[in-house]
Amino acid sequence: xxxxxxxxxxxxxxxxxxxxxxxxxxxxxxxxxxxxxxxxxxxxxxxxxxxxxxxxxxxxxxxxxxxxxxxxxxxxxxxxxxxxxxxxxxxxxxxxxxxxxxxxxxxxxxxxxxxxxxxxxxxxxxxxxxxxxxxxxxxxxxxxxxxxxxxxxxxxxxxxxxxxxxxxxxxxxxxxxxxxxxxxxxxxxxxxxxxxxxxxxxxxxxxxxxxxxxxxxxxxxxxxxxxxxxxxxxxxxxxxxxxxxxxxxxxxxxxxxxxxxxxxxxxxxxxxxxxxxxxxxxxxxxxxxxxxxxxxxxxxxxxxxxxxxxxxxxxxxxxxxxxxxxxxxxxxxxxxxxxxxxxxxxxxxxxxxxxxxxxxxxxxxxxxxxxxxxxxxxxxxxxxxxxxxxxxxxxxxxxxxxxxxxxxxxxxxxxxxxxxxxxxxxxxxxxxxxxxxxxxxxxxxxxxxxxxxxxxxxxxxxxxxxxxxxxxxxxxxxxxxxxxxxxxxxxxxxxxxxxxxxxxxxxxxxxxxxxxxxxxxxxxxxxxxxxxxxxxxxxxxxxxxxxxxxxxxxxx
Amino acid sequence: xxxxxxxxxxxxxxxxxxxxxxxxxxxxxxxxxxxxxxxxxxxxxxxxxxxxxxxxxxxxxxxxxxxxxxxxxxxxxxxxxxxxxxxxxxxxxxxxxxxxxxxxxxxxxxxxxxxxxxxxxxxxxxxxxxxxxxxxxxxxxxxxxxxxxxxxxxxxxxxxxxxxxxxxxxxxxxxxxxxxxxxxxxxxxxxxxxxxxxxxxxxxxxxxxxxxxxxxxxxxxxxxxxxxxxxxxxxxxxxxxxxxxxxxxxxxxxxxxxxxxxxxxxxxxxxxxx
Numbered sequence: 001x002x003x004x005x006x007x008x009x010x011x012x013x014x015x016x017x018x019x020x021x022x023x024x025x026x027x028x029x030x031x032x033x034x035x036x037x038x039x040x041x042x043x044x045x046x047x048x049x050x051x052x053x054x055x056x057x058x059x060x061x062x063x064x065x066x067x068x069x070x071x072x073x074x075x076x077x078x079x080x081x082x083x084x085x086x087x088x089x090x091x092x093x094x095x096x097x098x099x100x101x102x103x104x105x106x107x108x109x110x111x112x113x114x115x116x117x118x119x120x121x122x123x124x125x126x127x128x129x130x131x132x133x134x135x136x137x138x139x140x141x142x143x144x145x146x147x148x149x150x151x152x153x154x155x156x157x158x159x160x161x162x163x164x165x166x167x168x169x170x171x172x173x174x175x176x177x178x179x180x181x182x183x184x185x186x187x188x189x190x191x192x193x194x195x196x197x198x199x200x201x202x203x204x205x206x207x208x209x210x211x212x213x214x215x216x217x218x219x220x221x222x223x224x225x226x227x228x229x230x231x232x233x234x235x236x237x238x239x240x241x242x243x244x245x246x247x248x249x250x251x252x253x254x255x256x257x258x259x260x261x262x263x264x265x266x267x268x269x270x271x272x273x274x275x276x277x278x279x280x281x282x283x284x285x286x287x288x289x290x291x292x293x294x295x296x297x298x299x300x301x302x303x304x305x306x307x308x309x310x311x312x313x314x315x316x317x318x319x320x321x322x323x324x325x326x327x328x329x330x331x332x333x334x335x336x337x338x339x340x341x342x343x344x345x346x347x348x349x350x351x352x353x354x355x356x357x358x359x360x361x362x363x364x365x366x367x368x369x370x371x372x373x374x375x376x377x378x379x380x381x382x383x384x385x386x387x388x389x390x391x392x393x394x395x396x397x398x399x400x401x402x403x404x405x406x407x408x409x410x411x412x413x414x415x416x417x418x419x420x421x422x423x424x425x426x427x428x429x430x431x432x433x434x435x436x437x438x439x440x441x442x443x444x445x446x447x448x449x450x451x452x453x454x455x456x457x458x459x460x461x462x463x464x465x466x467x468x469x470x471x472x473x474x475x476x477x478x479x480x481x482x483x484x485x486x487x488x489x490x491x492x493x494x495x496x497x498x499x500x501x502x503x504x505x506x507x508x509x510x511x512x513x514x515x516x517x518x519x520x521x522x523x524x525x526x527x528x529x530x531x532x533x534x535x536x537x538x539x540x541x542x543x544x545x546x547x548x549x550x551x552x553x554x555x556x
Numbered sequence: 557x558x559x560x561x562x563x564x565x566x567x568x569x570x571x572x573x574x575x576x577x578x579x580x581x582x583x584x585x586x587x588x589x590x591x592x593x594x595x596x597x598x599x600x601x602x603x604x605x606x607x608x609x610x611x612x613x614x615x616x617x618x619x620x621x622x623x624x625x626x627x628x629x630x631x632x633x634x635x636x637x638x639x640x641x642x643x644x645x646x647x648x649x650x651x652x653x654x655x656x657x658x659x660x661x662x663x664x665x666x667x668x669x670x671x672x673x674x675x676x677x678x679x680x681x682x683x684x685x686x687x688x689x690x691x692x693x694x695x696x697x698x699x700x701x702x703x704x705x706x707x708x709x710x711x712x713x714x715x716x717x718x719x720x721x722x723x724x725x726x727x728x729x730x731x732x733x734x735x736x737x738x739x740x741x742x743x744x745x746x747x748x749x750x751x752x753x754x755x756x757x758x759x760x761x762x763x764x765x766x767x768x769x770x771x772x773x774x775x776x777x778x779x780x781x782x783x784x785x786x787x788x789x790x791x792x793x794x795x796x797x798x799x800x801x802x803x804x805x806x807x808x809x810x811x812x813x814x815x816x817x818x819x820x821x822x823x824x825x826x827x828x829x830x
Contacts, residue, residue, distance in 0.1 A: 144795050150756070150772055239772040240773075244773070280628075280634070281635065288641070288650075310768055310793075327654075329653055330650060336615070338646075341642075341645070344618075345626060346636035348622070349627075358619050361619060365612055365616075372660065376604070376667075378596075379664065381766065381767050385794055460804075535637055535638030535639070
């Protein structure tokens, strides 16, 4: 006699990690979940920062201060800068893409310190909410994202203190992330994977993380001293108590100039991943790209005083920082020429990811040219703190980093969701973003050269027409978000099924399923010794017997 | 007939350089120049604008050309050429920007020197007696370039500038005149001794191409020589509070006669003042 007992399913291992959509709201330690948390959280703050920018451009439609009170205008511009830098670009180009991609690229199943990683992310929402809520509770900080004393000591203290707390939390998050990236890239590489075989984004993140770890603590220390000046009436930066305000500027820019590279180096890395795949060519000049990143890191640490050419810096200091700053153009130029060479002779798919990447190159080249000009003391003395500078740095951080964020979303969306985004909507999104962006910021160069200072709620009426052009551009940029949002949301359920590797890419994140399983690979991680091994080898095409035009005609 | 690509490239490159030079020299983006260092500044600007235009148009042209010519056509499969790098090419585009940057740096150094930027900070020649107790910071100025005999024969006009939320006040020690507008004489050097009462402000006259932060606790000297009579805006360029955008004044550059008339009309009688 046999007794049949109902088949008992083996007890599922009780996971401490929630599954399903809830894990995106949890203290998950999965690097992919954390990456998406960074991304979505960052994008929410991008919308807030964008609304603040819209308020600024609305105020500037007319030359008089008529849209909002003047002190609110200063709160809005402070929040706009802080949100866009610390809650959108830095967390997204580092935290979102770094967390998602770096473990794949080094052949690891997660980051080196998964719990630290989750802590780093979960510092961001409270810090962001704190910052935004300060506007409603006590009034936000009014002294700009630079918070120069004595202005930051004399504006209402509560808003300024909340701003400092928020930035300290965000800086802490950034440092935790930086340590994690350095450890992951250097120590968690799959056996057999050499440093010079890593995808370029790893090098960019290594360089960025070095900058984060070296410079962010300086900002933290400075802001703590500033908060002592505010609440305990110490005199570090208070000239009335014997303090020195220029020292604050030195300390602040010691972080905040490298912060520019913290925002653009990862973007450089992402573009280096996207272009070779869609051009079907190897990344041109891998070794020089690596050295350029490291040169930018080194030079980026010794250029900060170019933000202070009008602050009474001595002539030798002006000279040194001019030369150091201008020389950053050399390694940066190498990277841009290498991307152009990667495009040259490729089989370029003109999809949204490539269009946004090329838009980035165009915008960043213009921002770089104005940057070299701004490094020249005599030039800077006229346009410092004007709309010329506003135009310049938006060409760097929006035309540069944000364009790359969009390119990367189009490129990696199929990896994350398993579905493709709509290409027509994507190209439309690119078109209005590119036109709107350039319409918004190109005229501002002229405004600055002709006498409009930055951070003003009212201005000389002769600048009204150009400001209105600029505001129309800003409106276009706002509108361009709509097709993008629709595309992201609709494609998640209706997009064409992408398959595991829709771009025929060779980098390791594509050598698994889309979306990837929890520990990235079923079985062992693949060893990718040459992540850019695209292209037909030269010996298969006899170069001597054909001219260049034959090469591309034959390909048809 | 096939034109060799080297020649096409050469011709395009020459057109690009000439076009960039033409744009840089002929498109004016700057307001009128009204001080001795403004024309020097404009010279630098034209050089930077030319180089920038050449670089920008060249790179944009290359991208558009690549995107059109090397685009993937429908039905096209396969990869591009497996070119992983080219050392001579890399050396070339490292060296060329380095040379350009070096040239720009040396040129702007020269400009800077001609503007008087390398003058020592202590400005001993102005005989300011307070140097001993306070360190005085100097902005870029034009004291060095007013070397024409007529200009250097004139004693610099000293003016004390007080920046506060949200106004500039100008005090002429010579005659004890207090004014909300800065009156200066065309062709005569001016030395501003600037002090801020509360927060950082910046003194900017776009037509003079001059800007200097006015920093509390750090008296600052700024020298310049106005040239072109007229009324020009003085703008505060450093965020200084809610009314920062309204913190403006006017500099009036006048002929010597007009300036002296203004000086006499506003000069305070030494005794009567309470």
